[in-house]
Amino acid sequence: MRIFLAGNNINDITTVNKSINVAFYIKDLGKFKYFMGLEIARSREGIHICQRKYVLDILKDIGMLGAKLVATPMQKQSDRLFNQEDVIHDITTYGRTIGHLLYLVSTQPNICFSVLFLSQYVHKPSTYHHQAMQRVLRYIKTSLTHGIFYPKSSTLHLKAFSDSDRASCSMTRRSTTGLCIFLGE
């Protein structure tokens, strides 16, 4: 079992660490660097979190390490993506890869929309969905080291942005919700 201690005072952390050590036998693993695919880099400017190894593992799993790079995760949606014909048989691979990508969204919000869109078709993916998924995989190869950056010098101010795309799903004409919230810069 692993426990993470976070705080803005190193002395407090050491005190807590010692008091746990009295009750249980623990081993101090030092600074937080790698956990469940998250790679945490700390510098004087701030903290950067990415999932470089995880991306490489996904690409290796599906055998797309040699794929060509693309600039965006998804092309403009065409109606054929909503079409439920031409279903592919290998839904296990599709589902598994979507599962991997959903976890990747936690440090790469840039693929959030495309992955969420494709995850709606896990039960019945068509060849077009499969192609779209491959494009996302090619994109994450481009954005391999991309991750979220939390700058050290930042104001504590909440900023929220809300947007919607009306009737974006051409099958049901339902809209899409999109929101993001910033704390500071």
Add this chain to the structure above:
Amino acid sequence: MISWKTKKQGTISKSSSESEYRVFASTSCEIQWISYLLEDLEITTTSVANLYCDNQPTRHIAHNNSFHEQTQHIDIDHHMVRERWQPGLFHLLPIRSSEQPANLFTKALEKKVFNKIISKLRVSSSKNQIKRK
């Protein structure tokens, strides 16, 4: 960036302001949740939260108490926003559609717009972040 979300809405909207307004309601709930969390962590924010929305009619609905005939069916969302907005949990501010970063979470964008938003979100490799300084 601390929170983001993409979701297909559960009901069909008759107008874009209606669908925007539904997002509005969920965003205000998210703001509420985060401010409670910050409160619990004993972190005080420097000022009241800002909520940016690029849809003008949506902002008007939030400001206006009266109901238009076409907005009657979104009254639950309406009260939800007002309940949080009136005690001053957040400010409602306009933003240009082209500068709206939440666009990234609602549709597939072309390369230029996509990259612009990404740099705004500060999503990039660690080297670029340090270079920018």
